[in-house]
Amino acid sequence: MLTCIKSYRDIPFAHRQHLHEGHCSLIHGHNWGITLTFACRETDANGFVVDFGKLKYLKAWIDEHLDHACLFNAEDPEIEQLLTNTRHLFKAYILPNCSCEGIAQHLHVIFDQMVRVETNNRAWITQIEIAEDSKNSAAYRPE
């Protein structure tokens, strides 16, 4: 198996962990990093796992859904009120869990499918690492 890695850096968005006992329960932002590890058994005609110049669909998805967004856990009890009364203040994105770990797992489902379609199932995503600012990160790699 061959791999290659693409990183997207300094993507600003906010989140909150409604169950956290500390300050993470408050809406706050980070500059996020998304690092994708692609894999294949056979390269394309250029010898690439994926052509970095042909990944614009991933950047477009990130720009549309995450850039300047506010992420909420699907079970956050404040969502309904926030999105009813202050909907104009948020580009909301709701997912099962908006921790680094949860974002990595969620994006894997979406991005892996996109890569498989774009490469006719020749390549896939074997790991996604999500970084909050520069010090904390988590990764999801399917078993």
Ligand SMILES: [Zn+2]
């Ligand atoms: Zn945070």
